Amino acid sequence: MRFTILSLFPEFYDSPLSCALMGKAREQGIVDFNLVNPRDFALNKHKSVDDRPYGGGPGMVMALDPLARALKSIETPGRMLLLSPRGRRLTQSFARELSAEPNLTILCGRYEGIDERLLQLFPIELVSAGDFVLSGGEAASLCLIESVARLLPGFMGKEESGDEESFSHGLLEYPHYTRPETYEGLTVPDILLGGDHAKVRSWRREQSLLQTLARRPEILADAPLTPQDRTFLAEKPRTxxxxxxxxxxxxxxxxxxxxxxxxxxxxxxxxxxxxxxxxxxxxxxxxxxxxxxxxxxxxxxxxxxxxxxxxxxxxxxxxxxxxxxxxxxxxxxxxxxxxxxxxxxxxxxxxxxxxxxxxxxxxxxxxxxxxxxxxxxxxxxxxxxxxxxxxxxxxxxxxxxxxxxxxxxxxxxxxxxxxxxxxxx
Structure with missing residues (x-):
């Protein structure tokens, strides 16, 4: 998959896109990144990409022409995404949907935002990484990129790793344990030490249900629950x-x-x-x-x-x-x-x-x-x-x-x- 990122600060991505699993996936050709700086498409002498907003008010607005020129320069942009609090919420299912695309273009806003007419000129989809405000779209874009890239074949190494994580089946993930068996009086649950894989699977499913019930109960309404899941949850105390x-x-x-x-x-x-x-x-x-x-x-x-x-x-x-x-x-x-x-x-x-x-x-x-x-x-x-x-x-x-x-x-x-x-x- 090829990600094209429009950002006024392309150097922001030097380390995040070059280390850990993302760096390995990049070396293996699973993901590829094209960084485009709208400032390179500004025609004025000072290469400025912002201007004062019509109607007054604080701050500056990203100018329309450099962004439009930058987008037109991309040969195969694929779906165009703009990080914005107004956008569709970034969820696991949305990330899975985007992972089927061969190309994605991600726009990172700065200042007070972009000229709204850009959304009329291009088929741009707004995406929100959460209900909070950042100085720009770069940090949020990393969340989007990683959530999508890790779903690509070969990215995780073991394909089942991505299938058992939080939200992959509409639930939060079960707790994990490793050596030692006892640490400062705290022990690993006995069922994980017995070697009965069927019981371990059952325990993990129940723990996922309990974690979701305790921490994010609202997502249970859309989770694919079995009759056994519903019976198990019905027996739990009310919140x-x-x-x-x-x-x-x-x-x-x-x-x-x-x-x-x-x-x-x-x-x-x-x-x-x-x-x-x-x-x-x-x-x-x-x-x-x-x-x-x-x-x-x-x-x-x-x-x-x-x-x-x-x-x-x-x-x-x-x-x-x-x-x-x-x-x-x-x-x-x-x-x-x-x-x-x-x-x-x-x-x-x-x-x-x-x-x-x-x-x-x-x-x-x-x-x-x-x-x-x-x-x-x-x-x-x-x-x-x-x-x-x-x-x-x-x-x-x-x-x-x-x-x-x-x-x-x-x-x-x-x-x-x-x-x-x-x-x-």
Whole structure:
């Protein structure tokens, strides 16, 4: 494979492309590199390749003409890639896709970026190496080059080496051990010392699953899992993130469609479905909040039927879910119960269909790693001001930029819970 690299600093690549496996692959003709400096194509006296941006602002922009001339000079550019935070994320599957190409051209930006018209003149694909900012594309290009090159036949020496590494099968890699068997009291797992290759393969697969579950659970949703894998994972404890999330469905005080503060009736369907959502995702609990004694009595009757009564005997799965429901008279009572059970003051977040929520699902997920979170769902036309006063913020709605935002509270609870936890567990 031939890589053509456009960079204002070709000397940056002298060492990285000449050492270790990359250097050997280059000597063997597995990879070849052509370094092109856009400065060589500048026509002005000072060979400058940047200029001030139209519209003002700090910094400089890479000029269009030298880059265009440099690209036109390449006889067989293949796919043209520009390192950019706006681009397609560099993943193992993307690297494998690119490894099938005979030629790749990689553009490395500098300064504040390149003239946008270059993307209209050439079929350039944007590629992102990660959600971070660098001074230029050179460092990111090395990640791209190595991830692609190591998939080429002969690069790794042993072809199976590339097949067993992280992400090759959609999972993180299992742990490795070597001599000595014991070091400062730490020992190698016995199963690796027994010589039973089938058991070793099974152990390594399970360890890959556990590593992925613990560190990158979101990628399990796209991993090619076998029925045995799913059974193994289903038996593992729920993540601590799920165990820190509580839901509360407030029936009063809420607003009606006229903006008046009221209390609305609870429904059998809301209790059932949100309880089943809570159980499915392994949440800490679900509170049904109503200040009306007759509604509290109704809830007790419904829950009793499905937990201790005939409904629970006929449907134990439903009983398990509804057993998570706690009925409280006020939102303050629900907050106090979370505090008592966890030993911490919870982060209380409101939900709303109105587009003024600033807390993202990812932000909630991060908070779950530090403290319990009580996600408060409103009925009627939304939470009343006195309920909102008890919260610390508001999560962004399910469709923040849509014109129609009128989901049922059950649907909203399911979608938000899934977005917060962000994985299949």
């Amino acid at each position: 601590h993130l799920a165990r820190n999330l509580h839901l509360a469905l407030v029936h009063g005080p809420v607003l009606n469609k006229f903006g008046h503060t009221v209390t609305v009736s609870l429904t059998n369907l809301d209790l059932h479905d949100i309880a089943r959502i809570s159980r499915t995702y392994g949440l800490a609990g679900f509170f049904a909040v109503t200040p009306l004694e007759d509604q509290q009595a109704l809830a007790a009757t419904l829950l009793g039927h499905w937990t201790a009564g005939a409904g629970g005997k006929g449907n134990p799965d439903r009983a398990e879910a509804l057993g998570m429901v706690r009925v409280t008279a006020t939102l303050q009572d629900a907050i106090a119960q979370v505090r008592d059970s966890s030993g911490q003051d919870p982060l209380v977040l409101a939900t709303s269909a109105r587009p003024d929520g600033a807390v993202t699902p990812q932000g909630v997920r991060q908070s779950l790693g530090e403290r319990p979170v009580l996600l408060v769902l409103g009925t009627g036309s939304g939470l009343a001001p006195e309920a909102l006063a008890l919260t610390h913020g508001q999560i962004s709605p399910v469709r923040p930029f849509g014109g129609y935002n009128h989901l049922s509270v059950r649907a909203a609870a399911a979608i938000l819970t899934d977005r917060i936890l962000g994985d299949i567990f």
